[in-house]
Amino acid sequence: MLILRYSPASPYARKVRIAADLLGLSERIEIVAGDAADPADSLRRQNPLGKIPTLILEDGSTLYDSRVIVEYLDHLSGAGVIPVDPSARFAALRLQALGDGVNDAALLIRYETFSRPEALRYDEAIAHQQGKIDRALDALEAAPPAGQVDIGHIAVACALGYLDLRFAGAWREKHPRLVAWLEKFARAVSTFEATKV
Incomplete structure (x- = not known):
């Protein structure tokens, strides 16, 4: 059985879980919480970056980050949340990058405003990351994802869920x-x- 190290709030782990379900692989994956902030958590031995999500394969080897994990699950299932046709494939991967980029920026804002003491917060850095989110949302508002659900749709939905x-x-x-x-x-x-x- 595959093991997915995850955190319930992680939009990247959520993306993997949704993709796994759409690919018909949920029954083959055990979901195990991980604490990236805890030095005693085995996550740091499973992924040198100590990041979530991490997928532990049946032979004990690991895959990370979410893009690599989804690529592996897509290959394993043969079903395809990543299109094969080059035009559709790169459109889906670009949309995934946009959704993941919103998450990256949102997480940096979260760390800056939640984890850092108020006196040490860097407002320019927060504004810089917010600008990325705003531009991405405006682009998505102008052209929401269309067509069959693929990894791009999943990534955007998870980013919007994280903003919620x-x-x-x-x-x-x-x-x-x-x-x-x-x-x-x-x-x-x-x-x-x-x-x-």
Whole structure:
């Protein structure tokens, strides 16, 4: 059995769990919580970066990060959340990069505002990361994901879910088309709600 080290709040682990479900692999994966902040957690031995998600294969070797894990699961299943056709493939991978980039920026803001004492916070860094999120959301509002659900759709949905979780859904007011798209995605992909924190 495969083992997925995860955290319930991690948008990257959520992306892997949704992809695994769509690929029909959920029954082959044991979900085991990991604490990236705990030096005693075996996660640091399984992934030198000490990051979530990490996938432990049946032979004990590991894969990380979420993009590599999804690529492996896609290969393992033969089903395909990553399209084979080059045009569709690179469109999906680009959309995944956009969703993951929103998560990267949101996590940096979260660390800066939640983990760092207020007197040490760097407002320019926060504004820089917020600019990335704002531009990505504006691009997605102008052209919400379309077509068959693929890894790009999953990554964007997980990024929006993370913004809902950590920033009280402040993105929603200015992005009605994206809100409508996410509602449609949630209806079509039941694991999205099932993995919500």
